Amino acid sequence: MFKKFSAATDVSGQTNVKSSVQRSIRSALLSQWKVDQDTLESIWPKKESVILVKCREHISIYTLHGEPLFFQHFDEPFFPTLRLVHKYPFLLPKVRIDRGAIRFLLAGAHMMCPGLTSAGGYLPPPENEIKAGTPVVLFAEGKEHAVALGVTKMSTEDMRRINKNTAVETVTYLGDDLWALQKL
Amino acid sequence: MATTIEEPISQAIPPISVRYCAVCSFPLEYCEFGSSFTKCKETLHEEDEDLYNKYYSEEALQKKLGSISLEAQSKLEKDTAAKEAKAEKKADAALKKKMASQVTIKRIERNKRKFVTSIHGLEAFGVDLKKVAKQFATKFATGASVTKNPQGLDEIVVQGDVSADIVEMIEDGVGLLKGVPKENIVEVEEKKKKGGD
Numbered sequence: 001m002f003k004k005f006s007a008a009t010d011v012s013g014q015t016n017v018k019s020s021v022q023r024s025i026r027s028a029l030l031s032q033w034k035v036d037q038d039t040l041e042s043i044w045p046k047k048e049s050v051i052l053v054k055c056r057e058h059i060s061i062y063t064l065h066g067e068p069l070f071f072q073h074f075d076e077p078f079f080p081t082l083r084l085v086h087k088y089p090f091l092l093p094k095v096r097i098d099r100g101a102i103r104f105l106l107a108g109a110h111m112m113c114p115g116l117t118s119a120g121g122y123l124p125p126p127e128n129e130i131k132a133g134t135p136v137v138l139f140a141e142g143k144e145h146a147v148a149l150g151v152t153k154m155s156t157e158d159m160r161r162i163n164k165n166t167a168v169e170t171v172t173y174l175g176d177d178l179w180a181l182q183k184l
Numbered sequence: 185m186a187t188t189i190e191e192p193i194s195q196a197i198p199p200i201s202v203r204y205c206a207v208c209s210f211p212l213e214y215c216e217f218g219s220s221f222t223k224c225k226e227t228l229h230e231e232d233e234d235l236y237n238k239y240y241s242e243e244a245l246q247k248k249l250g251s252i253s254l255e256a257q258s259k260l261e262k263d264t265a266a267k268e269a270k271a272e273k274k275a276d277a278a279l280k281k282k283m284a285s286q287v288t289i290k291r292i293e294r295n296k297r298k299f300v301t302s303i304h305g306l307e308a309f310g311v312d313l314k315k316v317a318k319q320f321a322t323k324f325a326t327g328a329s330v331t332k333n334p335q336g337l338d339e340i341v342v343q344g345d346v347s348a349d350i351v352e353m354i355e356d357g358v359g360l361l362k363g364v365p366k367e368n369i370v371e372v373e374e375k376k377k378k379g380g381d
Contacts, residue, residue: 087200087201087202144213
């Protein structure tokens with residue numbers, strides 16, 4: 001989504017967000033992310049208001065003091081930015097890819113099943129199955145910090161069973177243009 | 185990272201502070217996948233010996249191999265080296281282009297004794313055109329704006345004949361104009377075709 005993105009051409013406008021809308025975003029975040037009220041409060045203090053940055057193709061980025069905090073495509077679930085995930089790695093369910101897949105991921109490729117099912121990868125156990133279409137954080141084998149964010153294309157159980165084709169569609173990754181965009 | 189995180193947390197969880205590489209902006213452990221690995225490594229070595237050892241000591245390198253085979257690892261290393269060379273080349277080319285790009289200051293006759301000055305090519309030197317336009321406007325007490333020229337490129341248009349002053353400003357590197365080499369300035373005059381003398 002952010003492989004090619006430049007603030008000069010892709011941003012169409014910045015607006016303040018109505019407080020009622022902010023409230024609904026806040027409750028949406030609480031329900032979508034694994035985050036409690038206090039932590040959300042430290043990420044996004046109640047007194048501060050976020051600014052909505054509208055971009056091409058219905059992408060909306062929300063910034064706090066100019067720093068992108070989270071974004072959304074159309075009315076899909078909210079994604080934290082990768083920098084926010086580095087600070088709070090527990091926001092979304094996590095999966096791990098093996099070492100061989102890292103360099104493809106950093107080139108912006110979607111993640112295929114074998115990269116997740118092999119020895120270096122990690123998928124949550126069957127009882128914590130992740131459904132298809134869920135935002136996930138991608139970690140990498142042998143690395144401490146997250147490397148990308150994506151959406152699952154099939155449930156984790158299907159990944160194990162089918163073990164073929166795209167498992168996680170990459171949304172933003174380390175080194176893409178959203179990463180390069182530190183201030184908006 | 186192994187299993188799911190503990191559920192009920194009543195207090196705010198403090199953020200983890202991640203140290204990013206000064207060179208490639210990645211978290212330190214991902215430098216090896218960047219396009220400036222050698223440079224990242226050197227910088228870290230100078231800045232922080234301990235952290236350097238954490239990531240690049242023999243032991244760490246052994247552990248890092250993990251599940252992939254030696255063959256794949258060597259391939260990866262080769263890839264990184266190639267990527268690095270490519271990035272270097274690209275940076276070189278960009279610099280060359282930057283040094284070769286010209287700043288055109290054009291004096292355009294608008295109406296016999298009235299002129300506008302257009303400045304084109306400043307953006308190649310990392311200058312914010314809007315801000316520079318504002319600077320010109322306050323300095324010369326005239327209108328200055330950023331417009332697109334017929335070629336679709338951005339240029340600054342200042343009302344009045346201020347070309348000589350602008351050349352001087354660039355030479356002195358006033359305010360935002362710092363870092364624009366004066367060798368690259370070209371002055372042009374454009375007269376109205378009809379009714380010229």
